[in-house]
Amino acid sequence: MTDHNYSNICKECGGYCCTLGGTLATKLEVEQVIEDGYPNKFIEITENCYITDFGEDLICPYLKESTCEIYPIRPLICRKYPILSTDGEEYYLVHCPLTQYLSKDDIAQCIEAALEVPEDLFTCAQRFMAPFGAGVDERMHKFKMERIELK
Numbered sequence: 699m700t701d702h703n704y705s706n707i708c709k710e711c712g713g714y715c716c717t718l719g720g721t722l723a724t725k726l727e728v729e730q731v732i733e734d735g736y737p738n739k740f741i742e743i744t745e746n747c748y749i750t751d752f753g754e755d756l757i758c759p760y761l762k763e764s765t766c767e768i769y770p771i772r773p774l775i776c777r778k779y780p781i782l783s784t785d786g787e788e789y790y791l792v793h794c795p796l797t798q799y800l801s802k803d804d805i806a807q808c809i810e811a812a813l814e815v816p817e818d819l820f821t822c823a824q825r826f827m828a829p830f831g832a833g834v835d836e837r838m839h840k841f842k843m844e845r846i847e848l849k
Contacts, residue, residue, distance in 0.1 A: 704796055709764045711795045714841075715779050716761040719827055719834045720750030722819045723773040736760075736768050747822035756833055775819065778811035782843065786820035790843040809846075 708715075723731070728740045728748045739759040740748040750758050760768045766776070780792040780800070789812060791797065791805065800808075827834065 704799060705765070705769065707796050707799060712764045713761045713766065714794060715792070716758040716766065717756055718837055719756045719830055720752030720758040721773050722775045722823050723748045724816060724819070727773045730771050731768055734771055743822045743826050744818070746816070747819050749823060749826055756830060756837070774811055774815055778808045778815065781808045781812040783812065783820065785824065786815065786817045789846050791846050793842040793844065
């Protein structure tokens with residue numbers, strides 16, 4: 699999937715996926731963000747689990763004017779969208795405006811990326827996000843979500 703071909707679609711949508719409580723990242727991903735000169739807007743949850751400091755509005759702090767300011771090096775959990783999982787066990791294809799433009803190969807690449815997300819990211823994020831669950835759940839239902847089986 700070629701990222702730059704779809705960035706305008708994401709911008710038109712307002713980066714909706716970035717309003718679901720920020721993003722998760724591994725220690726290596728956070729180090730890459732810092733190494734590339736971006737400010738560190740992550741909170742360490744565990745040694746290898748970080749989440750963006752999203753605040754009360756649940757918006758990722760790297761979302762600026764409907765554009766991701768770390769898009770070229772965004773964490774794997776972002777690169778796999780529109781494949782969404784909150785627990786690393788059930789996966790969904792989110793039918794956001796981008797989805798209609800994705801080929802079967804593009805979706806397959808997102809699924810492959812989803813399978814690479816370390817399971818411990820989901821575990822630590824679930825604990826951290828528990829107080830925000832109602833707000834995130836409400837936002838997640840803006841678009842139709844289709845359960846899919848990953849192989």
